[in-house]
Amino acid sequence: MASVDDVMKAMSTVMEPELGRDLVTLGMVKDVVVAGNKVSLKVELTTPACPLKDKIMADCERALASLPGITDTEVRFIPRVIAAKTVPDKEAIPGVKNILAVYACKGGVGKSTIAANLAVSLALDGCRVGLFDADIYGPNIPLMLGASGPPAARDNKLIPLEAHGVKLMSMGFLADENTPMIWRGPMVHGAIRQLLRETDWGELDYLVVDLPPGTGDAPLTLIQSVPLSGVVLVTTPQDVALLDGVKGIRMFRKLNVPILGLVENMSGFVCPNCHHETAIFTKGGGEKEAARQKLTFLGAIPLDPAIAQGGDKGVPLVVGQPNSPQTKALRWLAQIVAGQISIANMK
Ligand SMILES: Nc1ncnc2c1ncn2[C@@H]1O[C@H](COP(=O)(O)OP(=O)(O)O)[C@@H](O)[C@H]1O
Ligand SMILES: [Mg+2]
Structure with a gap:
């Protein structure tokens, strides 16, 4: 025996x-x-x-x-999700094992869409997940996940809302969605930090942060104030060169934030009728750029009207169309990201 x-x-x-x-x-x-x-x-x-x-x-x-x-x-x-290593001078959020950010230099490339589908995918796999909308200029996580505020408060902390198994917090829950937000540097700094830290996240394996675009105060505040397990970079085929405009990559490398990988969004168009895929812009640039920059390529997500409709309806594609090929690509992306975080945390 x-x-x-x-x-x-x-x-x-x-x-x-x-x-x-x-x-x-x-x-x-x-x-x-x-x-x-x-x-x-x-x-x-x-x-x-x-x-x-x-x-x-x-x-x-x-x-x-x-x-x-x-x-x-x-x-x-x-x-047994491993927690990120502690970083000197950066205060972790108690109970939150990993904070990962989703970033793009520009707006409109699908950062929030990727962040929403990534967070919900991790929850579907059984992880405890939060999603923090740090894009105070265009907070669209509430719309994309079908949640609206205001959040309740307990013991001087805000209780996150919950949708599709993900805990959510966004400046959009606190402000009227028709009021444009005008922020000056110091206000941005204070508001993001305060909202992040004064939310009662409870125990989380992953807190996904939808960062504001650009290299200004708004993304920097967050990147510099919490220990990030890593960042997912989003690009579109026509913007690959912008990435190389090295802004994004150089900023994270300089700040010692691990880059978990690069995803090419809006890569080709899938016809909803015949399912034929047409490359609108030159495809494959993301993968090449990832290789050139020695980054993990996290996959290509096609331009699919169902992805935009899901965002508008508050039902992310991974929930609304669980069997679509685009959902498979998004779920795979989430798993590779989780795997990359484990590798980084075990080093
Ligand atoms: N792969 C995709 N296919 C179709 N529409 C998409 C895709 N990714 C994003 N979109 C749509 O493009 C618009 C911009 O995306 P969004 O996630 O808000 O970008 P960002 O957060 O970078 O500004 C939204 O209307 C969204 O629904
Ligand atoms: Mg956005």
């Missing part, structure tokens, strides 16, 4: 593909029980949104099946 040691030996042949080490070395194998012909155990994953969990499961089952006398296996995944 196989012993617990035999099981551990078999499990040490199973690699965590992204982290590049075996599950036993990584300390991920827990609660091994051998009873007659059955082995049961738990594998601690670094995120419920693990992009390769099907492969890891198949590899575990294969390894265990090779043990003599074992005919029955029960492998269960339990998530």
